[in-house]
Amino acid sequence: MSEILIIGAGPAGLSGAIACAQHGLKVTIIDEFIKPGGRLLGQLHQEPSGEWWNGMKEAEKLINETKTLPIDIRCGVSVYNIERHDADWYVYTNEGVFESPYVLIATGAAEYAIPVPGWTLPGVMSIGASQVMTNVHRVQVGKKGIIIGANVLAFAILNELQMAGINIERVVLPAESPISKKESNPEEVLKILTEAGHLAPSALLRNGSKLMKIDSLRRMALKYFPKGGMKINGTPLQLKKAAIEIVGNEKVEGVKLATIDSQGNIISGTEKLYEADFVCIAGGLYPLAELAAVAGCPFKYIPQLGGHVPIHSKNMETPIPGMFVAGNITGIESGKIAMAQGTVAGLAIAMASQSNAKIDEQLQQALQKVEEVRTKSPIQFIPEIAEGRLAMERVWEKESNRGELERVIF
Amino acid sequence: MHKDNTIIICRCEEVTYSTLQETAKLHQCSARELKLRTRAGMGFCGGRTCRPILDRVIEDFIPNTTADAIPLKYQPPVRAVTFGTVGGSND
Structure with a gap:
């Protein structure tokens, strides 16, 4: 004993x-x-x-x-x-x-998981699982990935995946639903990201993070947030795109994304399918x-x-x-x-x-x-x-x- | 979100959001009763994936879920084990 x-x-x-x-x-x-x-x-x-x-x-x-x-x-x-x-x-x-x-x-x-329609398909994993596969087991997660959820954990692991040569096509938000709340609201997400210090996804957010704590400036930043996203070492962070559904027959084949406004409301008619062979859900x-x-x-x-x-x-x-x-x-x-x-x-x-x-x-x-x-x-x-x-x-x-x-x- | 709310919340037992919502509405039940009626969170993983989501959903459906108490009680075994292990025969 x-x-x-x-x-x-x-x-x-x-x-x-x-x-x-x-x-x-x-x-x-x-x-x-x-x-x-x-x-x-x-x-x-x-x-x-x-x-x-x-x-x-x-x-x-x-x-x-x-x-x-x-x-x-x-x-x-x-x-x-x-x-x-x-x-x-x-x-x-x-x-x-x-x-x-x-x-x-x-x-x-x-x-925390964020359920998204289609999240039970093989090829969908938590962001932490992709970290373990990459850094502990040294297994390639896939060829083309999409991260759903923008938070400090997601950016820390995105950085590690990039260093390992794993291709992440984009980081998007989960679409608004009764289950996803704050994490679907671009304003709320931006507020959290301004606290992310050196892990903040761009020099603008890093150096401007003090300024970005002011509500009105943050709103303005969102208004002018580039449609294609803000690049983080080559991977666009798209705060105005939300994942509606993960699609695929036997496994992940892509993610249906829609454009959203600053409050996370889906703008109808903007749905489009983006190809991917793996999806990482980052819920914190x-x-x-x-x-x-x-x-x-x-x-x-x-x-x-x-x-x-x-x-x-x-x-x-x-x-x-x-x-x-x-x-x-x-x-x-x-x-x-x-x-x-x-x-x-x-x-x-x-x-x-x-x-x-x-x-x-x-x-x-x-x-x-x-x-x-x-x-x-x-x-x-x-x-x-x-x-x-x-x-x-x-x-x-x-x-x-x-x-x-x-x-x-x- | 799918219009028909067919999104799966508990992956192990394949319980959808609408099943939880309808059950809560129909029976006006407690968190525990909702779990027992639908088997949400009672699958192989022991709720390790869906428990926090269930907690959230339950707070939406059932008001007065006290804040400090964990909505769904944790009970042993908290990991999947064989009857042999629990029974002590350890086959």
């Missing part, structure tokens, strides 16, 4: 493991994928400083570090249930039951918190964190005894933040099991580091992330003041 079980071998899980193993705790990490690293494995981009962020190398560094410590990484292990009896967690997997007094849930995020990310929910953790709905998030403290503890969380399960942010949060969680667990001044000092430093990384972060998947974090801090305070939080039923 290990002293701590970590679910998820991504940036948060690996960093958490290293932090608590450095204080002598025996750690087991389990992960569903065939190799450790999580979403780091797919990441490759240039930072505004000019430096490259090579996620695969970052993952390798972390994995090498785990090898010098009492950390056991088990891949290909899926958790289907988690329960607490007396002082221990029982984690049920396809490889048997794992027992541990502490558990760190670092399961990351999942992608949400915290993957199913295990925390099964364990009985209370949740808070905070859109600025990406949706329903398990209630947690700054130290990454939940109201459930012995259960900690870190990484995107607590809110959608970059891998660097996940690493910093993982360290906090690892140290908090070390504190919980053997409180001493030295660990506490490291914990305080780790907490500061999270703030530092967040402030320095060139992009945010959610522009209002800091507000979301603050909202969660208030929730935790309120719940703590309700009393009895200290290791009792919530």
Whole structure:
């Protein structure tokens, strides 16, 4: 039996493991994928400083570090249930039951889908799937692709696909429907893109992003937005085209697009079929918190964190005894933040099991580091992330003041 | 959006938007009842693809879905496993 079980071998899980193993705790990490690293494995981009962020190398560094410590990484292990009896967690997997007094849930995020008529055809995938195929498995996704959905995640991955020589013909919006809301409205989309920092699709948006925060200027920009789209390294972003339907017999053969106005209303008679052999749907990310929910953790709905998030403290503890969380399960942010949060969680667990001044000092430093990384972060998947974090801090305070939080039923 | 609302929401169980809409209207049901009546979100993937969309759709159909509670409860098993694994025989 290990002293701590970590679910998820991504940036948060690996960093958490290293932090608590450095204080002598025996750690087991389990992960569903065939190799450790999580979403780091797919990441490759240039930072505004000019430096490259090579996620695969970052993952390798972390994995090498785990090898010098009492950390056991088990891949290909899926958790289907988690329960607490007396002082221990029982984690049920396809490889048997794992027992541990502490558990760190670092399961990351999942992608929002945007249903578009024809989205069940082979050749339609989430944008994240195209990233995994390209950067992890090194498989060519197709010859001619269309991305539906314009957000920060879409542009980050578009850039990676372009570097790999994968041809993306255009980026368009999903057509307005009861299921797609903000993501179908060019004005709303432009508002989000102005927050995208160096990943913004053109110099105009990048340098003019301050100006573009002014509503009237944004409206004007949309009015004069080029019909053919704005080029992002050769791929046009077409904010005034919407995907009506993905068509094909046995697999994707094309996408029916229509011209839309600034509010996303379809202009009739403008429908036209564009050829494609694959389609990536980019709906953004949400915290993957199913295990925390099964364990009985209370949740808070905070859109600025990406949706329903398990209630947690700054130290990454939940109201459930012995259960900690870190990484995107607590809110959608970059891998660097996940690493910093993982360290906090690892140290908090070390504190919980053997409180001493030295660990506490490291914990305080780790907490500061999270703030530092967040402030320095060139992009945010959610522009209002800091507000979301603050909202969660208030929730935790309120719940703590309700009393009895200290290791009792919530 | 197709005029006839035949767009599939739950891919595993092939449940369309109009089926969800009609069922919600006819039975004035809770999120859970809507799921059980249509099987939306109950397929092989365990709702990992359509759950957030179902949550959205349900909020549109059924008012007073409380904000903080997750509309559809998560229940084990959260991954597809064999009866053998759950039962402990591990064949």
